[in-house]
Amino acid sequence: MPLTVSSKGRSGRRHSPPKSASTNGSHHLPRWQNSCSVKTSTVSSVRCANLPTATAWCFSPPTPRSIYSTPQPETPLTLPESNPNKIPVPPAVCLPAGLGLDPCTGRYKVARAFYRSLDPLTDVFHMGMQVYTIGDTAASWRDTPTDPPYPVLEWTTPKSVNGQMYWIIDTYNMKLPPHCLLRFNLEDESFGTTRLPDSLDPPIGEAFMVDVMHGELCLTASSSAKPGPQPQLVWALVHEDGMSSRWEQRYSVRTSQVGRPMALLSTDMVMWYSRRCLYRYVLHTNELADLVKMDGLRYQRRRAGTFESAGQNIFFFNVMPYMESLVRLAA
Numbered sequence: 107m108p109l110t111v112s113s114k115g116r117s118g119r120r121h122s123p124p125k126s127a128s129t130n131g132s133h134h135l136p137r138w139q140n141s142c143s144v145k146t147s148t149v150s151s152v153r154c155a156n157l158p159t160a161t162a163w164c165f166s167p168p169t170p171r172s173i174y175s176t177p178q179p180e181t182p183l184t185l186p187e188s189n190p191n192k193i194p195v196p197p198a199v200c201l202p203a204g205l206g207l208d209p210c211t212g213r214y215k216v217a218r219a220f221y222r223s224l225d226p227l228t229d230v231f232h233m234g235m236q237v238y239t240i241g242d243t244a245a246s247w248r249d250t251p252t253d254p255p256y257p258v259l260e261w262t263t264p265k266s267v268n269g270q271m272y273w274i275i276d277t278y279n280m281k282l283p284p285h286c287l288l289r290f291n292l293e294d295e296s297f298g299t300t301r302l303p304d305s306l307d308p309p310i311g312e313a314f315m316v317d318v319m320h321g322e323l324c325l326t327a328s329s330s331a332k333p334g335p336q337p338q339l340v341w342a343l344v345h346e347d348g349m350s351s352r353w354e355q356r357y358s359v360r361t362s363q364v365g366r367p368m369a370l371l372s373t374d375m376v377m378w379y380s381r382r383c384l385y386r387y388v389l390h391t392n393e394l395a396d397l398v399k400m401d402g403l404r405y406q407r408r409r410a411g412t413f414e415s416a417g418q419n420i421f422f423f424n425v426m427p428y429m430e431s432l433v434r435l436a437a
Contacts (some may be wrong), residue, residue: 206266
């Protein structure tokens, strides 16, 4: 599976996902008021060994502005400007947005959450959702018929598979956090919930990641919220049925390094990404071997034709798997 490696330069302080709210029932500030300030960062793509580089899509904060399609990412498809927030939001706060395929029409849709209001008693956000259909000549940003029942995390990207878009719920300040994902149907643009794995340790809260691997939604989390090194568990969603959905535990990666699966290299080997490094993990031997160290990469500036170190003044790397497609984003 091809991979995209993106990096950010040190033009500002890193925005780290805040810790979950405590459960003592005390009153908390909105999440972003406890976060550090962020400045715009330079984003680059790195060619990783013999893995081709291609950016499937990219949004510029604070609102989605453009989609980059393969194999010519230098030619963006620009979306209309819009600021749907109904309450003041710091410029550094990105609106969470995702891209998915509507299986009914065969067209891609961009879904973007926005802030509608803040409950003065609980400091829990009420969010709305807007949708833009790619390739529709009369397209414009439009609100969904109903708002999502829960707010979504602003620092994560939803994952789309089988006509559904899955979001991690922002449980910050919630006294009774729901044990589910928020699900958005790309066909009828309705919302639902998908139950999380029963064996997921509840105190973990929102400290997990979702990915799509080989056409399945996968969830990765530590086996326990207890302090100290814990194996990393990977579940796959095998039956979507709302709050009766069924997950299967596929892998138990015996490593103390929090990470995520990138690809299944064989029936007994997984590509694992953690802490600026791609690993090859052999399941039956629990062997974790380095494949690529991101901070040692060199990348080529296309127009200048020169190679430079990717690790120079770089504080953040991200690796994203993608599937090459012959379907054009624009009609």
